[in-house]
Amino acid sequence: MCATMDTLRIIIVTLALMAAVSTVAGHNITDILSEYPEYSVFNSYLSQTKLADEINSRQTITVLVFNNSVLAKFLSNDTLSVVKIVLSIHVLLDYFDMQKLKTIGGGTVITTTLYQTTGNAIGSTGFVNITDLNGGKVGFGSAAPGSKLDSLFIKSVKQIPYNISVVEIDLPIIPLGILTGGAPSGVNISSLLETAGCKTFAKLITDTGVLKIYETVSTKGLTVFAPSDAAFKAGGLPNLNKLTNAELVSMLLFHACSNYIPRGSLKTEKNPIHTLATTTAGKFELTVQTNGDSVTLVSGVDSSRVESTALDSVPLSIFKIQNVLLPTELFTKSPPSVPAPAPETSTPSAPTPASAPRTIASSPAPVNATSPVRSPPSPSTPPTAPTPPTPSISSPIDAPAPAENPAADTGKSNAGDGIKVPGLFVALVTASISGIISSIAA
Ligand SMILES: *[C@@H]1O[C@H](CO)[C@@H](O)[C@H](O)[C@H]1NC(C)=O
Ligand SMILES: *[C@@H]1O[C@H](CO)[C@@H](O)[C@H](O)[C@H]1NC(C)=O
Ligand SMILES: *[C@@H]1O[C@H](CO)[C@@H](O)[C@H](O)[C@H]1NC(C)=O
Ligand SMILES: *[C@@H]1O[C@H](CO)[C@@H](O)[C@H](O)[C@H]1NC(C)=O
Ligand SMILES: *[C@@H]1O[C@H](CO)[C@@H](O)[C@H](O)[C@H]1NC(C)=O
Ligand SMILES: *[C@@H]1O[C@H](CO)[C@@H](O)[C@H](O)[C@H]1NC(C)=O
Ligand SMILES: *[C@@H]1O[C@H](CO)[C@@H](O)[C@H](O)[C@H]1NC(C)=O
Secondary structure, eight states, rough: HHHHHHHHHHHHHHHHHHOOOOOOOOOHHHHHTTTOGGHHHHHHHHHHHHHHHHHHHHHSSSEEEEEHHHHHHHTTTTTTHHHHHHHHHHEEEEEEEEEEHHHHGEEEEEBBBBBGGTTOOTTTEEEEEEEEEEGOEEEEEESSSTTTOOOEEEEEEEEHHHHHHEEESOOOOTTTTTTHHOOSSOOOOHHHHHTTTTTHHHHHHHHSEEEEEEHHHHOOOEEEEEEOOHHHOOTTOOOGGGGGGHHHHHHTTTTTEEOOHHHHHHHHHHHSSEOOTTTTTSSSSSEEEEETTTEEOOOOOOEEEEEEEEETTTTTTEEESOOOOOOOTTTOOOOTOOOOOOOTTTOOTTTOOGGSSSOOOOOOOSSSSHHHOOOOOOTSOOTSSSHHHHHHHHHHHHHHHHHOOOGGGGOOOOOSSSSSSOHHHHHHHHHHHHHHHHHHOO
């Protein structure tokens, strides 16, 4: 048992190291701005919206900053998702230092912003117009028709040629319609998934009640990795009907985590991602591999490329992915030594594992299969309820992974110590433990 746990730990560490080999530019915007207290709110918003990860992962970039009092005046009443849109318009995908700004060819240039890369920019709101105004002034404005060049260059804050330049302007660039357009509040996750081409997944999470857990968690931060409809039709996918309800719930919880992780942050994620199915023992984790612009999630049994972003609206992030993610706790790879069954073989009664490269590992869990489905908290529960469900779900998720905490695999789970554990969690722990036990036995 201990040896197996050690093996699992080695696998997890190995995957974590593999994931760490993603390319990042050598700058850290959080660090750069931390030297300037006048931009501290701007800096804090870059971290909260995860734009900092996006900036750090790109080379040749210019960040237009404004000071705390300007930010308070223009953005204090806006939601984080609106702030994210506005700030992403201030991240230019080109290098502009003072010299380059003062010698703009033709006196005017249109440049692409980070907002344009989200695919949500309407018209030319994702572009910024930089124009050399009379008297040596440089003006910035949205490239959207009808916009004014209201924002003026103040000073160059920091330059690392030609990687990153930080430039102060006196007013934020806010394209017409951005603030009034607003961000979707109260997103209907299932209808969004259906529109994105993930109907099967939407039906599964609705039928099992997992959607209600997603919805509860989503108020504080949620990322969903939703397999496409094609993923459920792919050859080699184990028969999911053979899973017990509890196992199916675990598998669906494995496709989400209780943090807001937009694409840029996912690309630079070095640590295993704790999913909603992750227990105090650290099981049911995903790792990320990045190759250029392609992002792949690794489950341990299989992997899945991230196909597209279905939604990025702080604190909710939904990705469409290419394959169903199979957790090692529920599935195993078929042993490579098993020969493919030949029709002329003398043992026609032998099982035919080779026809399904991945097989369900566990026997039915000793859990009342329907109990986890009925347990999830009702979405109508007021957030001020004395025992809000979210902390109970997220507290085991915040626990350290076994890779960093050797004490965690001694078999002593501290899930019950001082934490009010809901029935759902107990059921899931039981389900995952039985999954681990049967995969060891297999
Ligand atoms: C710019 O980034 C590249 C790649 O990270 C790095 O090799 C180079 O040293 C950086 N330039 C400066 C001036 O830091
Ligand atoms: C960037 O700098 C901040 C503050 O110095 C630090 O907390 C953070 O870990 C750094 N991020 C990376 C990716 O190194
Ligand atoms: C924010 O809301 C307060 C109170 O409603 C209002 O006085 C203030 O003008 C608003 N600020 C902005 C930038 O809209
Ligand atoms: C930038 O805006 C100014 C003022 O609206 C306009 O005259 C100029 O043509 C724009 N530049 C480009 C490249 O479109
Ligand atoms: C913030 O920036 C504005 C615009 O440049 C300026 O008028 C104001 O004095 C600055 N405030 C502080 C505290 O630096
Ligand atoms: C969300 O959309 C689905 C259809 O995709 C619908 O059945 C459901 O009632 C909607 N939920 C809410 C709360 O509007
Ligand atoms: C599981 O729960 C259901 C609903 O409460 C109940 O009807 C059923 O008898 C239970 N099954 C077992 C095996 O305990």
